[in-house]
Amino acid sequence: MKILLIEDEQTLLESIRSYLTAEGQLCEAVSSFEEAYLKINVYDYDVILVDITLPDGNGLEIVEKLKENRSRAGIIIISARNSLTDKIAGLDLGADDYMTKPFHLAELNARIKSLMRRRQFDGDPEIVFNEIRINPDQSTVFVNDSATTLTKKEYELLLYFIANRKRVLTKAAIAEHLWGDNIDSADSFGFVYTHIKNLRKKLIEGGAADYIKTIYGMGYKFDAQ
Amino acid sequence: MKLIRKTQRYYLLFAPILLLLAGAFYYGVSRFLATEDAEERLRYIRQQVIKEIESGNIPKLDPLIHIKEAPADALVKRAYTDTIIYEPFEDEKLDYRQLRFTEHINGKKYLITLRHAIAESKPQRLQVLGMAIIILLILAPLFQILNSWLLQKLWNPFYNSLSAIKQYDLGKGAKLTLPRSDTDEFNELNMAIEEMTAKINRDYLSLKEFTENAAHEIQTPLAIIMSKIELLIQSSTLQEADSELLGAINDSTTRLARLNDSLLLLTKIENNQFRSNTEVNFNEIVQQQVDELEELAALRNLRISTEFSSAMRIYMNPSLAEILIRNLLRNAIRYSDSDTTIIVLLDQTYLEVINSGPPLTIPPEQLFDRFKKSNSAANSLGLGLAIVKQICAVHGHQAGYRYKAGQHIFSIEFS
Structure with a gap:
């Protein structure tokens, strides 16, 4: 998957690129409006991550230009401004998602994957991880081909884990993914634990291996080994 | 007097x-x-x-x-x-x-x-004494009449200025202009007050701007710190002790990010950046927020019951209406005794969120202040109710609290 990252903050750009590259994505990064403008007119990307506030221009114009070019790329706006007007403007222009800084890289990764899944109409819509098979269209989960009933949050949690497999996910990142702004992170750790316990139990009962590892002091990791 | x-x-x-x-x-x-x-x-x-x-x-x-x-x-x-x-x-x-x-x-x-x-x-x-008394008796009422007439006439510009100052709302950014009079002293006073309010306004605005700018500027370094921690966490060479340290750093950074986010929201509400008021179906928003938070409540064995006496429509910013209700509900979920029911009452004129729990450990009048929280809530940011109060303030609603028979009752009286 080819990703273009447009972000003027060099250090943040490095972090995002590093995380996405480790995921096996091809990630090109530019830090100015001008470079970005050149790139999008020449190359095709699957996903474009664009910061709104660039030193030499507004990221929203890039979204506009992409739509003008009839680009098929998925667009995620990343902004330092948690502004509803920016968000509405961005989504109205045709962006697919909007994230406010600071965000968890795992969250960004999950959103990119979810975006790609929604856009791949021709490909295999199912997500498969060893004996676990997920049909995102119907929100159903199969373990060894037999349906496993998960609650909405457990399902979201499983998708998040699989999108970030082999990655350590902090409790804070998981809580934010599941509940967004609705919960103060430190409060939520107990809730995260409850959901993970239930999910793990259901997967194991369905016949799956125990993939969810606890990383002491930090969080959890979904890994085959 | x-x-x-x-x-x-x-x-x-x-x-x-x-x-x-x-x-x-x-x-x-x-x-x-x-x-x-x-x-x-x-x-x-x-x-x-x-x-x-x-x-x-x-x-x-x-x-x-x-x-x-x-x-x-x-x-x-x-x-x-x-x-x-x-x-x-x-x-x-x-x-x-x-x-x-x-x-x-x-x-x-x-x-x-x-x-x-x-x-x-x-x-x-x-004779002289008698004359003096007669003069006094005649002059006293005349003096009174003359005096009150003079005072009214002379002090009229003062009372005009006073009523203008009373009606003036500092922080709205509007310039205070006081009526000119033909009395030099009052003109001087008016000019001094005008200059002072202009300066206060400038300082106030720059302070507000500073808070917002600072919160904005903090976001980028925070984003960088968070991303670097996340990369570091993935490192396979981490020892268990390192993980624990890193976990603690991550938790605090996440908390800092939320704190900054809330402060920014509070400043934005104060700065009146949520202008687009529309007619909001309050029942719908309450129900939607209750649905979203029901799961969190359930994790604490709490139930949320709603009682809508009629369809409530109000003219306000929809995002702020959501935040208002969400913060009140979150507050109730956080402080409620477990295994109880949180009651949400909505009427044409008021909204009440009622949860049971032990009495407050802080004075009730400080409840809506920033960073005031009872000792039992170390994890709380202490901004939720301050945001509620601010949202009410910009819309002219009245946020209130009372404690009755073991129940905390948070109320919003709509303007």
Whole structure:
């Protein structure tokens, strides 16, 4: 998957690129409006991550230009401004998602994957991880081909884990993914634990291996080994 | 005490004193003039008396003229004195001016005493006092009327300015302009107040801007820190002790990010950046927030029940309406005793969120202040209710709290 990252903050750009590259994505990064403008007119990307506030221009114009070019790329706006007007403007222009800084890289990764899944109409819509098979269209989960009933949050949690497999996910990142702004992170750790316990139990009962590892002091990791 | 009453009181206090002083002065001057007059007459009588004696006639008119021969060596210096003589005819004592002197006339020496009454042309003390009282009685009400009329006229620009200042809302950014008057002092005062408010406004705005800018500027470094921690966490060479440290750093950074986010939201509400008010279906928003938070409530074994007495529509910013309800519900979920029910009541005029729990450990009037939280909630940011209060403030609603029979009742009275 080819990703273009447009972000003027060099250090943040490095972090995002590093995380996405480790995921096996091809990630090109530019830090100015001008470079970005050149790139999008020449190359095709699957996903474009664009910061709104660039030193030499507004990221929203890039979204506009992409739509003008009839680009098929998925667009995620990343902004330092948690502004509803920016968000509405961005989504109205045709962006697919909007994230406010600071965000968890795992969250960004999950959103990119979810975006790609929604856009791949021709490909295999199912997500498969060893004996676990997920049909995102119907929100159903199969373990060894037999349906496993998960609650909405457990399902979201499983998708998040699989999108970030082999990655350590902090409790804070998981809580934010599941509940967004609705919960103060430190409060939520107990809730995260409850959901993970239930999910793990259901997967194991369905016949799956125990993939969810606890990383002491930090969080959890979904890994085959 | 009103200015007008105060001035009246002073007038009433000083008017008798002034009148008495004036009376005393008038009395003194009259007496002085009367004495002068008497002395002048005495001088004239003296010349007449001397002439009479020179012509061999010694006049006598008791008690006004008294002449007797004196030894040649007798020496009396010519002098005026006051004396009081009983007048049997009028049966009263009268003031006289008396001139006594010696004179050599036709080889003889005479001791002559001349007297002239000053009583007739001199005002009586009691009369003066009486006049003063009469003047006071006539003048006092006149003064009152004149005074209140003057005060009203003179202080009118002051009261105009005062009402303008009372209606002025600091922080809205509007310039305060006070009406000009033809009184220099008031103009000076108005100008000083205008300058002061302009300065306060500038400072206030720049402070508000600073808070917002600071919160914005903090976001980027925070984003960098968070991303670097996340990369570091993935490192396979981490020891267990490192993981624990890193976990703690991550938790605090996440908390800091949320804190900054909330502060930014609070500043934005204060700065009136949520302007787009529309008609909001409040029932719908409450239900939607309850649905979203029900799961969190369930994790604490709490139930949320809603009672809508009618369809409530209100003109406000929809995002702020959501945040308002969400913060109240989150607060209730956080502090409620477990295994209880949170009740949400919605009426045309008010919203109430009721949860059971032990009494507050902080004074209720501080409940809506920033960073005020009860000790049991170390994890709370302490901004949720401050945001509620601010949202209410910009829409003119009234946020309230009361504790009744083990129930915390948070209420919003709609404007």
